[in-house]
Amino acid sequence: MIEGWVLLENTGGLYSTTVGESIEGLERMIVELRSAVRHAAMAGDRAQARTLRAELRRAEAAWDDALAELEESAELGEPAVRAPERTRPKPAAPLLPMREQVHHVLTLLTVPAAPRLIVAVHDAFFSGEMISARLTSLRRDEERSYRSAPNARPYYLCPALTADLLAPARGLLSVSTWAMAGRIVGPLSPRVHYLTSAMQVADYITRLDDPRPAAARLLWRFAANIPGAAEGGVRPESVAKAARAELVIHEEADLYDREASAERAARLSPVVQLFGSRLDVVRDKEETG
Amino acid sequence: MNAGTEAALDRIRGDVPARNHNARTISALTSNPGCNRRGVMDAAGIDKERLAAYVGFPVQFGQSQFAITRGNVFEAQVKANGCAELLTLLRDKLELELPEVSYDDLEAVGGNLSREVRHARTRNLLARAASGSEDAGTLFDHPLLRLEVGGRHVYLEPDLIAFQWKGQFHVVEIKSFPVIDGQADGGKVAAAAIQSAVYVLCLRAMLAEQGFPDSAVAHDVVLVCPKDFSNQLTATFVDVRKQLTVLRRQLSRLTRIDELVSLLPPTVSLSISRPAAEVAEDLGLIEARYMPECLNNCELARFCRDESRGCTRVMGRTVSEDLGGVETVETALGLARGSLAPSPEQVEAASLLRLAWSLRAECLGSAA
Numbered sequence: 222m223i224e225g226w227v228l229l230e231n232t233g234g235l236y237s238t239t240v241g242e243s244i245e246g247l248e249r250m251i252v253e254l255r256s257a258v259r260h261a262a263m264a265g266d267r268a269q270a271r272t273l274r275a276e277l278r279r280a281e282a283a284w285d286d287a288l289a290e291l292e293e294s295a296e297l298g299e300p301a302v303r304a305p306e307r308t309r310p311k312p313a314a315p316l317l318p319m320r321e322q323v324h325h326v327l328t329l330l331t332v333p334a335a336p337r338l339i340v341a342v343h344d345a346f347f348s349g350e351m352i353s354a355r356l357t358s359l360r361r362d363e364e365r366s367y368r369s370a371p372n373a374r375p376y377y378l379c380p381a382l383t384a385d386l387l388a389p390a391r392g393l394l395s396v397s398t399w400a401m402a403g404r405i406v407g408p409l410s411p412r413v414h415y416l417t418s419a420m421q422v423a424d425y426i427t428r429l430d431d432p433r434p435a436a437a438r439l440l441w442r443f444a445a446n447i448p449g450a451a452e453g454g455v456r457p458e459s460v461a462k463a464a465r466a467e468l469v470i471h472e473e474a475d476l477y478d479r480e481a482s483a484e485r486a487a488r489l490s491p492v493v494q495l496f497g498s499r500l501d502v503v504r505d506k507e508e509t510g
Numbered sequence: 511m512n513a514g515t516e517a518a519l520d521r522i523r524g525d526v527p528a529r530n531h532n533a534r535t536i537s538a539l540t541s542n543p544g545c546n547r548r549g550v551m552d553a554a555g556i557d558k559e560r561l562a563a564y565v566g567f568p569v570q571f572g573q574s575q576f577a578i579t580r581g582n583v584f585e586a587q588v589k590a591n592g593c594a595e596l597l598t599l600l601r602d603k604l605e606l607e608l609p610e611v612s613y614d615d616l617e618a619v620g621g622n623l624s625r626e627v628r629h630a631r632t633r634n635l636l637a638r639a640a641s642g643s644e645d646a647g648t649l650f651d652h653p654l655l656r657l658e659v660g661g662r663h664v665y666l667e668p669d670l671i672a673f674q675w676k677g678q679f680h681v682v683e684i685k686s687f688p689v690i691d692g693q694a695d696g697g698k699v700a701a702a703a704i705q706s707a708v709y710v711l712c713l714r715a716m717l718a719e720q721g722f723p724d725s726a727v728a729h730d731v732v733l734v735c736p737k738d739f740s741n742q743l744t745a746t747f748v749d750v751r752k753q754l755t756v757l758r759r760q761l762s763r764l765t766r767i768d769e770l771v772s773l774l775p776p777t778v779s780l781s782i783s784r785p786a787a788e789v790a791e792d793l794g795l796i797e798a799r800y801m802p803e804c805l806n807n808c809e810l811a812r813f814c815r816d817e818s819r820g821c822t823r824v825m826g827r828t829v830s831e832d833l834g835g836v837e838t839v840e841t842a843l844g845l846a847r848g849s850l851a852p853s854p855e856q857v858e859a860a861s862l863l864r865l866a867w868s869l870r871a872e873c874l875g876s877a878a
Contacts, residue, residue, distance in 0.1 A: 337590060383615075391615060408647055411592020412611035418591075446594040448601065448608070470609050 244287040251280050282365070285358055319359060320378055322351055324396060330421050332414040333381035333395040333406060342418075345436040346425060360394065364496045371491070379495045381406045384482040387489065389497035397495055401486050407478035409471045416471075419443035419450075419464040423457035518771045519554040524781020528555025531664035533705040538807035539659070540704075540760035546770055547798035548808060553662055553767045556780060558809040564782045565790045567812040577686075584686040585669055588734060588743060593649055595743055596682070596734065603745045604732075606675060610648045617652040625665045628654040636713070637720045639674050649673050655712035661766040668709050673732070679717075681709045681731040689735045689744050699733070699748070706731040707753035711761075729754060802826045833859050 254277040261270035317325075326342045327334060334342075336356040343351045363377045377397040380389035384407035395404040406414075419440075426432050426440060440460055444450040450463035486494055535552055542548065551558055559569050588596050592613050600606040619631045632653040639647045650672045656663050673680050683706045687698045713727045730747045737744035778792045793813070800818045802825075804811035815824065820839050823830040835855040836842050844850030845860040846867040852860035 335591070386619065388619075391618060408612035408614050411613045412594075412597070415591045415594050446591075446598045448598075467608060471611060 244284065244291065247280055247284045247287060251277065251284060254280060282361065286362070289355065289358060317349065319351070319355055320363070322347065322349065323356070323359065323378055323394065324376065327378075327394065327396050329425060330418045331403075332417045332421075333390070333393040333404060334414070334418065335392050336394070338418065339394065341435075341439055341442075342422065345422075345433060345439045346429075356394075367492065367495060377495060379404075380497055382482075382486065382497045384408070384410070384478050387482065387486050387493070387498050389499075401483035401494065402476070402479045405479040405482045405486070407475055407482070409475040410479065413468065413471050413475045415443075416447065416464040416468040419447060420461045420468070423461040423464070426457045515768050515771050518774070518776075519550075519767075522550065522771075522774075522778060522780050523554040523556050524779060524783055526557065526782070529557055530555065531659060531666065533666055533668060533708045534807075536657070536659060536664070536666075536708050537701070537704040537757075539764070540757055541807060542799060542801060542804060543760045543763050545799040545804075545808075547793070547796045547810070547814070549764060549767065550770055550774075550796050551780070551810070552659075553770075554780075561780060561782060561789070562810045562813055565786055565793065565813055567810070567816065569809050569812075581686040584736060584741075585684050587741065588684050589651065593651075596649075599734065599743050599745050600673070600675075600732075604675065606648075610675070612647045613649045613651065614647050615651045616654065625654060629656055629665065633716055633720070636672065636679070636717065637722075640679070640717055640720075640722050640726050642677060647674065655709065655716060657708070657712045657715065659761065659764065661768055666708065666712055670706075670709060672709075672713060678725070679713060679727045681706050681713065681727070682734060683709075683731055684734045687735060688738060689746065690738050694735060702733055703731070703748050703750050704753045704757070706733070706748065707750040707757050710750060710754060711757055800824065832862065835859055836863075 254273060258270055258273045258277060261273055322343060323339055325347060326339045329342065329346070330338075336353055339356065340351050340353045359378060360380060363379060366374065367377055375398075378394055379397050381393035381395045382388065382405050383390045384405050387405075390406045393406060422436075422439060422443060426436055429436070437455075440457060441451075441455050443464075444455045444460045447460065447463045447467060449466065450460045452459065452463075489498065531552060539548060539552060551561075559572065562569055592611070597606070597611060601608070614635055616628060616632050616635065619627050632650075632655065635647065635650065636653065639650075652667065652669070653672050655666045655668065657666060658664075668681075668683075670682050670684060673682050683702055685698070685702050687695055710727055710729065710731065714724050717726050718724065729751045730749055733746045733748050734743055735746070736742065775795060778795055780789055780792060782789065790813075794817065798814045798817070800811070800814035800821075801823060804814060808814075818824055822833045822836055822839060822842060833842055835853075836845065836859050841850065841856075842859075842863060845852055845856065846863035848864060848867075
């Protein structure tokens, strides 16, 4: 089922949701909703308070989107106005949408990664600026997009899932087209991911003619925390070799854990498989029921 | 704790959400266990800083925002990429073996942040690890522990990793103060040690509930700090046996909150929706034990100091111990000058005071 998405129509590119209301209107609505929630809570009307809170969260999410759009148009608008005065246009404006950039990085690493690492790898190998603050809202945007039109995109950026509860793992992004076992994080996985990332980064550097200083720095940071990687100077080959040597120790046990969880995960509904289950009674019913 | 006490504490707090104990408040509480005022306020979860400002004694400075940010950044660095840096350090210093890399994050259980759920999960995971099963786990991030303070359960959320090594748990305390040339600020190390001791105590209590001996948790805690002026890490073993003994004794001495509350008049309330003068008056009804050390760790200390002006204990523990039985400075002066006849329990202090007075007179002569 997951592989099937790749073949679906490619709607890539733009992914901003249309926000009907103006940002001021949303702000007014948020304030009103907050006081309504408070009144409902004080009156002891739990059901009403819960509905209102859900509405409030939606309004807040819409506000975030509207703000991101504003920022984006401000970023894109500024160089366009000043362009005639400059000899060279500002290179900072990203050529690809954020999700494509993140997808590139994750494809390079082949394992789930935290935003900090994604930004570091992007800076080392790819062009354009990646704004780490926007990574946080990315996951939510993706989930909303999937829920409104399932499988409309060739891939989704979704959270890695914890091995025990199949819940979204804190701060780890993965790609929906990966095999389920590759998206699961067990107790040993953080280390396995780290070592795999180190190998992938080292590998990528050997294929570059002229790696940037940021790439060397990234490699050095990996090498510092892998035993034996920095012996005789930090070279991509030695880092990859040392990482592989340690990876062998953890790989088997980790894979066993992850595959066992992946089997369990296969029984869940597609949306839970992608975005994880939550130990939250109301939502749980919605998703699994 | 019974329902009556719960209701009384709610009334005392007023219409504001309760604040939680943390390792800092517990170590402060144990530094002055005889203070009923602090005991009641902490049990009721009162925001002491706000209350102090309301009754006219605002706190002059609080925790520095810069220090908090620095602490968080350093912690994130230590824990980044599955604790990569911490693992390197532990392998280097403690000869942790290569397969020991398992990492469990207990900050949220399936997106559920409720304390009961997290505590239950912490307990399960740590018990499984302590029983020594094969996939026992090595590092545990953000466990949620529980401690009984004055008859009431408080949850503690340490920014630390309980780490299992050679069948024993070790508490890892990450602190952002530097260790320069192998030396760190003594006061900060002492504070870190007592906080870690609180966690060791909680961990032991939790494992004891499930039948594990105290030795399952080591009394040596691992203190991780930045080295010199860099962002590199360094680890030190700190023995907290002494702090543990102190904590255990002080916690057992803490008067049970039920008794304390039952002694108070049923109308006492420190709600800041009432007039400031009335709140100050009600505060006076709860007995305090002011000591100069309070200024370091209680937000309300300046109120208590003002209230106990003229008492001998304002001058610190040594002075008040020397003047046992003499409550006020006025009495002390009277006894020294001989204008006041000492009561039987004051005889010893009175002779000391008179000696001091004669020495003073001799030294200063006519200038006195």
